[in-house]
Structures are given as C-alpha cells and as structure tokens.
Amino acid sequence: GTRIVVELKKDAVAQVVINQLYKHTELQTSYGINNVALSKGRPRIMNLRDLISEFIEFRMEVVIRRAKFELRKAEERAHILEGYLKALDHLDEVIRLIRASRTPDEAKERLIQKSKEEKWYLNQSIFSDLTNELYSQEEGLSEIQAKAILELRLQRLTGMERDKIIDEFNSLIETIKGLKALLASEQLRYDLIKTELLEVKAKFGDERKSEIQYLADEISMEDLIEDEDVVITISHLGYIKRTSATEYRQQKRGGRGAVGSKTREEDFVEHLFVASTHDTILFFTEKGRCFWMRVYEIPEGEKQSKGRAIQNLIQIPGDDKVKAIINVKNMNDKDFVQNHYIVLCTKKGIIKKTTLEDFSRPRANGVNAITIVEGDELLEARMTDGSSEIMMAVKSGRAIRFPEVKVRSTGRGAIGVAGIEVDDNTDEVVGMICVNKEDTERTILVVSEKGFGKRTAIEDYRITNRGGKGVKTINVTEKTGKLVGILYVKEVEDLIITCKSGITIRTGIVDIREAGRATQGVKLIRLDDTDEIAAISQIEEQVDEEVVEITDATETADGAAINDSVVATTDTDLTNDKNNDSTESADDTVEPTN
Structure with missing residues (x-):
C-alpha cells in the first residue's frame, strides 16, 4: 500500500492535524449500518x-x-x-x-x-x-x-x-x-x-487491522482545536484576545514587569482570565447582560497585540462592556449545571445568586442576568456549588465575609439583595470572591492602586451577616492608594498585575508574604508616578525555562517598554524601610448594620 508522511511544524499538534485530515480528506471512510436482524423469524x-x-x-x-x-x-x-x-x-x-x-x-x-x-x-x-x-x-x-x-x-x-x-x-x-x-x-x-x-x-482474537472511530461528520470544531491554557485579555475600550499562558514569564515581586498589550493611550487592560480553549465562556456586561462564546472562537493574538473589538464577536451594544467572565468546563453536564450557581455583585454592594442552568441555553443576543438599578453597574461574577462563603471588598479598604446560604437563589430578572454597605458616592465595591471553607491552602490577597499587596489568612475575617460594613482589609493611605482588587489564592499560583499603561508582571503568590488585615503590605510592582494598577488576576504557576535575572532596581519604565526581557528589581524585604509599610495598626473593626 501507500504510506503517507505528513511533516509537522515544531509547535503543531499532531491530533489536531489528524482530525483536519479526517474531516477534509478521504483518510477516514464511514459506512452506514442498518442493524436489521431476524428475531423469532x-x-x-x-x-x-x-x-x-x-x-x-x-x-x-x-x-x-x-x-x-x-x-x-x-x-x-x-x-x-x-x-x-x-x-x-x-x-x-x-x-x-x-x-x-x-x-x-x-x-x-x-x-x-x-x-x-x-x-x-x-x-x-x-x-x-x-x-x-x-x-x-x-x-x-x-x-x-x-x-x-x-x-x-x-x-x-x-x-x-x-x-x-x-x-x-x-x-x-x-x-x-x-x-x-x-x-x-x-x-x-x-x-x-x-x-x-x-x-x-x-x-481468532488477533488485533484489529482497521480502526473504528466516530463518523467524520461528527468531528466538531472542538476536535480540530488544540486543548491548551490561554489568557483571555479584555481592555477598557472593549478589545479582546487570547494568548498562550506560556508567554507570561514569571518574575519576582518588586519587578518592573514586561510590556503586555499595546493599547491606545486612553485604553488599558481591564480584565484577564485563564481558560482552556475547549471551555465555554460566559461574558457578563456592566448592564447585567450575559453572552456565550467558546474560548477557541476568541481571536488569538500575541502578548503585545491590541486584540479585536468584542462587539465584532458578540452582540454587545455600543454603550455596554464586559465586566466579568466565567469559565465553564461542564456546560453539557446536566447534573453539574443544576447544582451550581452564578453569584453576581454590583459596585453599589448588591449581590444576587442564580442557578447555572438558567445560563445553559445560549442566545446570540444574550440574556438578562441581573436587573441593574440606575447609577449602578455589574462588577463581578463567580460560579459556586451553593456551599461557599462570600467576601466583598470596597475601594476604601473594607471587606465583609458571610455565608452564601444567606443569599437565596432567584431568577435572572431579579435585582438582588444587599451584600455590603457602601459609604458614599466616592466608594464602591472593587471585588468579590467565593471562599471554600474546606480549602485551608488558600489565603486572601489584596492589592492597592500604587502596587502594594499582601496575603491574609481567611480566619482573620470573621463571619457576619450580609449588608454590613465589614472590617478593614488593608490600611489605605496616600502612599498605597485605594484598594483595587481582592483574590482567593494559593501558593502554587501566580499573580498577574496589569497597569493602565499596559505593562504586566507575573509573580509567584508564594513570594508575597502574609500580613495582618490592617497592614499596608509590601511593594509588588514599581510604578511611574502617573501609572496605576488596573486589574489583577491569578493563574496556575508556570515558570518559563528562561530564568529572569534579578538585578538593577533603578530600571526605568522606558527601558521596560523597549526590552520585553526587562530585568526585575532585587527581592528585598520592603517592610523595614523608613516608612514601615507593613506595620500593624489597630484592628479598626466596623460593626455591621442590621
């Protein structure tokens, strides 16, 4: 017979190429079978x-x-x-x-x-x-x-x-x-x-000479795409792309970072999310709409590319934008979607819980996930199994922890209930996390606008009723800036920090030390006076084979922009400088309201 050899590129995935050949050539042949047999004549x-x-x-x-x-x-x-x-x-x-x-x-x-x-x-x-x-x-x-x-x-x-x-x-x-x-x-x-x-x-039981597989017509687009981890990036102006997670090299805390997305001067990366190319992504907009997309349908781009306008991919109105993303691996599993929930929160402290099943039937024009009142907008969305604890944090440095069961499940069109009290128009919720009580390896990570951050044990946050003011989670000062985000992390993960200038840094969670609730934390990234942190995200640890050298602590932002392999600053203990950034202060607990 004829032997065909297909030579692949170094980064090609053999199974994907084989599936393409099955689908578009005569390499695979299907035969129809009519299972008619005699039964009692x-x-x-x-x-x-x-x-x-x-x-x-x-x-x-x-x-x-x-x-x-x-x-x-x-x-x-x-x-x-x-x-x-x-x-x-x-x-x-x-x-x-x-x-x-x-x-x-x-x-x-x-x-x-x-x-x-x-x-x-x-x-x-x-x-x-x-x-x-x-x-x-x-x-x-x-x-x-x-x-x-x-x-x-x-x-x-x-x-x-x-x-x-x-x-x-x-x-x-x-x-x-x-x-x-x-x-x-x-x-x-x-x-x-x-x-x-x-x-x-x-x-007669020798090995089969031919191989029986599924029909060529049953090969879906998913079978033709490599299953790999990617980083989903969405900018403030609504540009989206997916990038291989391996492009984000690991550096030590205090580093200058490397150039990430090339955005317009008034644009910056606002959201990062890690997913597999075979997953289903739920997009939640600030006006409370939900849209569906498979990860492999998101255009692929290099780390420094701008991406593609998300309005060209899903039917989001021009005056709306994506605020939260949820990665769902088991959308076709009926038992899974019936026993999991989507928890949503808004900037004004409203929280709402809806079953995942209500979001399991995709529509091209999306569905309403939550009714947003005037002056408010959706901030965060999380998927839970119904037994978690919820933590919400506000820009002024407070956080609240309460059981998820305190939030009853409602339909997609409901408004929700109060999760945390927001003081005035200058304060707002900056993040929400769902805590697994049985996971003792995770800690609470908070990061401020000026690059300060720390990890704190979950036990430092007592459980209260929803709707209260909560307790202090970081000592907010002019030096630290306002609280920008809160994450639920473990030491084997990495932290990705994205600045409004487009610079990103990836550092190991294990390098960020634990401190009390009321401390300022340590410096995670050195910023220019005009720059601030725009978003934070966690990712499974994946250190590049190329070791990042830790040397000069005075590298400028311009240097980082020129060289993608910019060196990071020395991993010194920033807690002993003259400003005493991580000095413990009073507990400053704020009692919840009824």
Missing part, C-alpha cells in the same frame, strides 16, 4: 444490546439442539455396543445360530428369538447402577443390534477388541451423563457458551 431493527441478547438466545438454542443431537447419537451407538457385548458373552451360541441359518434374515430372527428366550443381559461389572440410571438396556437383542452383529467383522471377536468395545461403551455412558446434565441446567449452558466464545477469542 421476523426482521427487526435492533440496537447493540438487542443484538447481544438475540445472539445469546440464538447460541442457547444452538447448544440445546446440538446437545440433543449428540445425546441421540451417543445413545444409538451405546445401543449397538450393548448388542456387541451381549453377543461376545454368548459367542458360541451366536456362531451356531448363524451357521444353521440359510439367509441373513433368518439368522437375524433366530438371534432375536434366542436372546429373548434366554434373557441375555450385560455383565453386571460392565452395566453398573449408575449406568442403569443413565441408560436402560433391553432384554435380549433388538433388531438393530442383531443386524449390527451380523455385519460385525470376525476380527472384532478377539479379546483385545472386546476391551476396546467396553472402553468405548463406558466413554459413551459418560458422554450421555454430561449431555443430560447440560440439557437439565441453564447455568451449565451459559457456562458452555462463555467457554466456547473464549476459545474463539483465543483462536
């Missing part, structure tokens, strides 16, 4: 289970008919051997009767008559009690036996041949015993069917 369309049942029933019938046939043949042969043995026991009389007869028919009649008159039976040593139970011998000779004796060759009358006849007779008795037991027991018949199938498998 009538044709019927059957599924695989029906076919197996019919086959077993057919094999059962074959085994029964074969056993009956073999039993009849064994009994017939045993009957003839019985006649031979009777004749050998009366050999002199048999020879005399045959010599005195004029014709074969006369000899046959004389043998039958004589054997019945003298009541010829087998020797008891040959015909045991067990044999009597399985095989009933007749008195004298039958017509069939007499005819067989007349046809017997003289050499069979020797002593050695007599022993052979006895052995054959005993063997037939055992065969008759086994066949009668088989016909009397259904389980024995099933065991025999199984044994015979295993024998066929052992004899």
Whole structure:
C-alpha cells in the first residue's frame, strides 16, 4: 500500500492535524449500518444490546439442539455396543445360530428369538447402577443390534477388541451423563457458551487491522482545536484576545514587569482570565447582560497585540462592556449545571445568586442576568456549588465575609439583595470572591492602586451577616492608594498585575508574604508616578525555562517598554524601610448594620 508522511511544524499538534485530515480528506471512510436482524423469524431493527441478547438466545438454542443431537447419537451407538457385548458373552451360541441359518434374515430372527428366550443381559461389572440410571438396556437383542452383529467383522471377536468395545461403551455412558446434565441446567449452558466464545477469542482474537472511530461528520470544531491554557485579555475600550499562558514569564515581586498589550493611550487592560480553549465562556456586561462564546472562537493574538473589538464577536451594544467572565468546563453536564450557581455583585454592594442552568441555553443576543438599578453597574461574577462563603471588598479598604446560604437563589430578572454597605458616592465595591471553607491552602490577597499587596489568612475575617460594613482589609493611605482588587489564592499560583499603561508582571503568590488585615503590605510592582494598577488576576504557576535575572532596581519604565526581557528589581524585604509599610495598626473593626 501507500504510506503517507505528513511533516509537522515544531509547535503543531499532531491530533489536531489528524482530525483536519479526517474531516477534509478521504483518510477516514464511514459506512452506514442498518442493524436489521431476524428475531423469532421476523426482521427487526435492533440496537447493540438487542443484538447481544438475540445472539445469546440464538447460541442457547444452538447448544440445546446440538446437545440433543449428540445425546441421540451417543445413545444409538451405546445401543449397538450393548448388542456387541451381549453377543461376545454368548459367542458360541451366536456362531451356531448363524451357521444353521440359510439367509441373513433368518439368522437375524433366530438371534432375536434366542436372546429373548434366554434373557441375555450385560455383565453386571460392565452395566453398573449408575449406568442403569443413565441408560436402560433391553432384554435380549433388538433388531438393530442383531443386524449390527451380523455385519460385525470376525476380527472384532478377539479379546483385545472386546476391551476396546467396553472402553468405548463406558466413554459413551459418560458422554450421555454430561449431555443430560447440560440439557437439565441453564447455568451449565451459559457456562458452555462463555467457554466456547473464549476459545474463539483465543483462536481468532488477533488485533484489529482497521480502526473504528466516530463518523467524520461528527468531528466538531472542538476536535480540530488544540486543548491548551490561554489568557483571555479584555481592555477598557472593549478589545479582546487570547494568548498562550506560556508567554507570561514569571518574575519576582518588586519587578518592573514586561510590556503586555499595546493599547491606545486612553485604553488599558481591564480584565484577564485563564481558560482552556475547549471551555465555554460566559461574558457578563456592566448592564447585567450575559453572552456565550467558546474560548477557541476568541481571536488569538500575541502578548503585545491590541486584540479585536468584542462587539465584532458578540452582540454587545455600543454603550455596554464586559465586566466579568466565567469559565465553564461542564456546560453539557446536566447534573453539574443544576447544582451550581452564578453569584453576581454590583459596585453599589448588591449581590444576587442564580442557578447555572438558567445560563445553559445560549442566545446570540444574550440574556438578562441581573436587573441593574440606575447609577449602578455589574462588577463581578463567580460560579459556586451553593456551599461557599462570600467576601466583598470596597475601594476604601473594607471587606465583609458571610455565608452564601444567606443569599437565596432567584431568577435572572431579579435585582438582588444587599451584600455590603457602601459609604458614599466616592466608594464602591472593587471585588468579590467565593471562599471554600474546606480549602485551608488558600489565603486572601489584596492589592492597592500604587502596587502594594499582601496575603491574609481567611480566619482573620470573621463571619457576619450580609449588608454590613465589614472590617478593614488593608490600611489605605496616600502612599498605597485605594484598594483595587481582592483574590482567593494559593501558593502554587501566580499573580498577574496589569497597569493602565499596559505593562504586566507575573509573580509567584508564594513570594508575597502574609500580613495582618490592617497592614499596608509590601511593594509588588514599581510604578511611574502617573501609572496605576488596573486589574489583577491569578493563574496556575508556570515558570518559563528562561530564568529572569534579578538585578538593577533603578530600571526605568522606558527601558521596560523597549526590552520585553526587562530585568526585575532585587527581592528585598520592603517592610523595614523608613516608612514601615507593613506595620500593624489597630484592628479598626466596623460593626455591621442590621
């Protein structure tokens, strides 16, 4: 035959290429199968289970008919051997009767008559009690036996041949015993069917020469796309792209970062999210709408590319924009969507919970996820299993923790309930997280506008009722700037920080030390005076093979913009400088309102 070799590029995925060949060439051929078979003499369309049942029933019938046939043949042969043995026991009389007869028919009649008159039976040593139970011998000779004796060759009358006849007779008795037991027991018949199938498998069970796969028409777009982790980036002005997660190299905290998206001067990266290319993404807009898209449908771009306007991909109105994204891996799993929830929160502290099932039927023009009141907008969306604890944080540095069960599930059109009290028009919610009480490896990470951040144990935040003011989560000062985000992280993850200037830095969570609630934290990224942090996101740790050198602490932002491999600052302890950034302050707890 012909052997075809397809040479792939270094970064190509072999399975994706094979799927493309299956779909667009004759490499794979499909055959239609009409599963019509006879059942009790009538044709019927059957599924695989029906076919197996019919086959077993057919094999059962074959085994029964074969056993009956073999039993009849064994009994017939045993009957003839019985006649031979009777004749050998009366050999002199048999020879005399045959010599005195004029014709074969006369000899046959004389043998039958004589054997019945003298009541010829087998020797008891040959015909045991067990044999009597399985095989009933007749008195004298039958017509069939007499005819067989007349046809017997003289050499069979020797002593050695007599022993052979006895052995054959005993063997037939055992065969008759086994066949009668088989016909009397259904389980024995099933065991025999199984044994015979295993024998066929052992004899003919070589490897399949061809390979059976799903039909070419059943290859979906998902089968043609490599399953890999990507970073979804959305800018403030609504540009979206997906970038391989490996393009974000790891640096130490305090680093200058590397150039990320190239955005317009008034634009900046506002949202980052990590997903697999085969996942389903739910987009939630600030006006409370929800849209669907598969990750592989998002245009791919390099780390520094601007991306594509999201309005060109999903039907978002021009005066609306994406504020939250949820990655769903099991959207086709009915049990999963019925037992998971989407929790939404707004900048004014409203929180709402709706079942994931309400978002499982995509619509091109989206659906309403929450009713937003005037002056408010959607901020965050999370997926939960209904047993989490919810934390909400506001820009002024407060956070609240309460059980998710305090928020009852409502329909998509509901407004929601109060989650945290927002003081005035200058304050607003900056983030919401869902806490798993059984996950002891995670901590609460907060980051401020000026690049300060810290991790705090979840136990430092006491559980209260929803709607309260909460407690201090970071000591907000002019130096730290307002609180910009809150995350629920573990040490094996990385933190991605994105600035309004477009600069990004990726650093290990483990490098950010834990501190009390009321502290300022440590410097995570050095910013220019005119720059601020725009967004933070967490990602599974994936360190580049190329080690980032930690050297000069005075590298400028211009230098970082020129060289994508910009060096980071030394990983020094910033808690001991003259400003004492991480000094503990008073607990400053704010009691919740009723």
